[in-house]
Amino acid sequence: MELRHLRYFCAVAEDRHVTRAAERLHVSQSALTQQIKALEEELDTPLLRRVGRGIELTEAGLAFWREAQLILDRVPAAKLIAQETARGLAGRLAIGMTETASFAPPVTAVMKQARERWPQVEFSLIQGRSNELVAALEERRIDVAFMRSPAPATDTLQWRPFLSEGLVVVLPDAHRLAARRSADLADLVEEPLILPRGRSGAGTMRARIAAAFAALGHAPRIVQETPEYVMAINLAAAGFGIALVPAVLAGLRRDGVVYRPLRTSPPLVTEIILVTRSGDPAPVVANFAALCAECGSRADDAGSRSP
Incomplete structure (x- = not known):
């Protein structure tokens, strides 16, 4: 079963007429009839029955129509969320941080900017000690972590400076x-x-x-x-x-x-450092790391000017 089967069936169900539905879909009547027949064979039940010059839905057809409409209504949203996730504009990001990192205003600032910049991203936060966060990263329970240097000695993780x-x-x-x-x-x-x-x-x-x-x-x-x-x-x-x-x-x-x-x-x-998994392909992780590099640089510049 493909989306086109759902579109074809819904068009026929809306028009209650195969010829008119075929014209609206820009397909031949015979091709549309074949697609509906293939759908009925896959479902092992008739969905339509002829009444005079038109058609009507069977009970199974009416139930299937309601569900098919729900699916088709969700297709644009599904397409959009897939495209946004591929660009790191949506998805999920689990962030870990140590106690002192959670008190750092630049960490709070980068979290605020991330939420404002990517409202479709679902953020979750956990606090733990450095060794706990390293384990959580390696076990893929979190995606990034703010912790104190030195960096963890492992090939599976990479780090970059955030704040001194x-x-x-x-x-x-x-x-x-x-x-x-x-x-x-x-x-x-x-x-x-x-x-x-x-x-x-x-x-x-x-x-x-x-x-x-x-x-x-x-x-x-x-x-x-x-x-x-x-x-x-x-x-x-x-x-x-x-x-x-x-x-x-x-x-x-x-x-x-x-x-x-x-x-x-x-x-x-x-130093507070940002730790991620080595070679993590998730666009949302790359976007967040880039934002941290930007905000961390500004925080260090401000700190260097403080009395």
Whole structure:
């Protein structure tokens, strides 16, 4: 059964006359009759019966006509959605992000622009740790992920930079450094530090912090490890120590703490990266990645001009 069978049958059902339907369809009467007969043979039931010079629908024909009309009415929409999906203008996009990425205004901005630019795309969001998002990407449960660098060490995934930012020191509001506008790393060598447990190894934030302290001839005095940055901020508020967190979290208001930019030479920075599957052919993924490249560049430019 093909769409033309449905079109031919619906034309005959509407006109109640084979000759008039054939003229409207620009086919011969015999060809139209053959197509209707083939349709009846496939369905194994008569759909039409002759009445005088016209025809009428059988009960089966009437039921089939209603359903055939519904199908034909959906064809233009189906064609359009297929074309839009092929161009990445429709479809589905599952996005994962880590806790700190979800707080970043540029991530929020790119999500807002994506929804406005592609209203026919169905977006879904999940939050997780980096290792959970990597697994979700590889298992095709999500399509893209915002996470902290370093990039996952796997050939099945690819990444591109999205946003670079510095660190801030989270201080109890009565701390001796709270009155300053910024804090130097040298001021922290004897301070009890609260750091997220996170990933370990070269390129991670923990490794960079340790290397920065080592350059001063010290090791970081870590007194608490937390599963999330937000908990590190809460522990700082409770007086357990001071925390080092990405600058984006300075927008998270919490009683009992103040945020101060951390000054180091060279600067300690952390990156949010966009991770996708290697060679993913989905146009919606390519479109979103291109938008992220555009928005990420603007965010970095704005950050470089900030005081």
